[in-house]
Amino acid sequence: MKFLKTLAAATLSGLLLSSVAFAEDKPVVGLVMKSLANEFFQNMMVGAEAHAARRGDYELRAVGMQNETDFESQINAVETFITEGVDLIVIAPADSRAMVGPIQKAIAAGITVVNFDVSLDAAAKNEAGLELAFVGPDNRGGAKLAGDALGKALGKGAKVVIIEGNPGADNATERRLGFEDSIAEFGLELLDSRTAHWETEEANAVFSTMLTAHPDIQGVLAANDSMAIGVVRALEAAGRTDILVVGFDAVPAVLPMIADGRMLATVDQFGADMAANSVDLGLALVAGGAPLEGWVKTPVELVTK
Numbered sequence: 001m002k003f004l005k006t007l008a009a010a011t012l013s014g015l016l017l018s019s020v021a022f023a024e025d026k027p028v029v030g031l032v033m034k035s036l037a038n039e040f041f042q043n044m045m046v047g048a049e050a051h052a053a054r055r056g057d058y059e060l061r062a063v064g065m066q067n068e069t070d071f072e073s074q075i076n077a078v079e080t081f082i083t084e085g086v087d088l089i090v091i092a093p094a095d096s097r098a099m100v101g102p103i104q105k106a107i108a109a110g111i112t113v114v115n116f117d118v119s120l121d122a123a124a125k126n127e128a129g130l131e132l133a134f135v136g137p138d139n140r141g142g143a144k145l146a147g148d149a150l151g152k153a154l155g156k157g158a159k160v161v162i163i164e165g166n167p168g169a170d171n172a173t174e175r176r177l178g179f180e181d182s183i184a185e186f187g188l189e190l191l192d193s194r195t196a197h198w199e200t201e202e203a204n205a206v207f208s209t210m211l212t213a214h215p216d217i218q219g220v221l222a223a224n225d226s227m228a229i230g231v232v233r234a235l236e237a238a239g240r241t242d243i244l245v246v247g248f249d250a251v252p253a254v255l256p257m258i259a260d261g262r263m264l265a266t267v268d269q270f271g272a273d274m275a276a277n278s279v280d281l282g283l284a285l286v287a288g289g290a291p292l293e294g295w296v297k298t299p300v301e302l303v304t305k
Contacts, residue, residue, distance in 0.1 A: 027058045027286055029279055030081035032074055032091040034118075036064035038198065038226050039251040040271050041092075047272030051279065058283060061086065068166060068198040071095050078102040082109050088282040090275065092117035096170040097124040104130050112285050114292070116278035117271075119170045133292035135278045139174035140181070142267040142300035143223070146246040147182025149265040149302060150219045153244055156187035160219040161210050163203050163227045164195040172198075172223055175248060179221040191217060196227045203230030208238070217243055225249040225266055232262050250303045258305050265304045274298055 031048055033041045041064055052060035061084075063077040071094050081089050082105060089106050091113065093099035100120055103113055107130070116135040125132065150160065162179050165172030176193065183190050191214045196203035203222065211217060211234065220243060222228035228247030235243055247254055250268035257263040281292060 027087040027283060028084070029058050029060050029282065030077070030084075030086040030089045031060060031062040031275060031279070032077045032081075032089065033062065033064040033275070034074075034092055034094050035066065035068045035070070035198070037067055038224075039253055040225070040249045043251065044271045044275045048275040048279065051276035058279075060279075065094060068094070071098055071168075074099060075102050078106055082106050082111065085109075086111060087286050088112045088114070088279070090114045090116060090278045090282050092275075093120055093169070094118070094166065095168040096121040097168060100124040100128050100130060103132070104128050107132075112282055114278050114282040114285070117171070117274055119295075121170060133294055133296060135281060135292070135296040135298065136171075136274070137269040137298050137300045139171040140178040142269060143175035143178025143221075143248060144181045145178075145300065145302040146248060146265050146267050147179045147221055148186070149304060150221060150244055150246050151182050151186025151188055153264060154186075154188065154219050157189060158186075158218045159189045159191050159214065159216055160221060161191050161207070161214065161217055162193035163207060163220065163222040163231060164193060165198045165223040165227075167195055175223040179223075182221075188219070196230065198224050198226055200226045200230040200233075203227035204234045205230075207231045208234045211235075211238060211240070219243065220245045222247045225251045225254045228254060228263060228266070229257075232257055235262075250301075255303075258303065261305070265302055268301045268303050270299060270301075 048062055065073045074094050089111055106113055115132050119134040164176050192210050194206050196206045220231050222231055225247040228245055231245050244264045246264050247266040250266045254263055254266055
């Protein structure tokens, strides 16, 4: 797909916002993403804008967080979209429990909501009496694809560590579980597992500490590519070329690392298309289509050299 360049960008009340403007009588879609410092969501933004320009029958208002722990920005974005009376909110929650209340408030205000990329917490939804489908990938299954690639390359008994995402995010939990499934299946030894909150620099620091404590590490399972990049940088600084690294997201920055062997594998979840497809599903609901139910799965694919 040939994407358009970002059409407009501005910083408003601490939110990173980009919009594509159309006629006032067209449906207004509020897209709430995670950190636009993350290449995965940058690509998602570009893909969403290209989709809006291509369809031309709705107005897109897209918002991203400034960093991976900037949860308040998502809450503020939903509150703003409620006040503006948008027709549709399409949201990838940064915290799977914290966003249940704001989303419930949006639905009570008569706004159609599509939860994509990161699922809301099932228990929190049940407690709130909220029924909402999820559009997104099998994060556990996708992480197991990467973990299996590492397990096959290292063999039984190999020593590994996990770099986790945000503890409050469902996809972070699911990816850790997928990695643990591979660890059990291939008889790997888990030395340590810590969060780096999806961030490159934090992953660099966290893994550097792990490497000092466990110089015999043989493999690293990073829950996203931003953190995998931080791990690779730490390995380069330490002069270590003997440790295998896998990630998740298939952002363009890691593809050369896979090609030259600095990373073993990643998982493509087709982020540039995910938001656009979720908008399509949401607009169909706004137009009176049948409600979404359960889990609408989107694809994942292992990427290796």
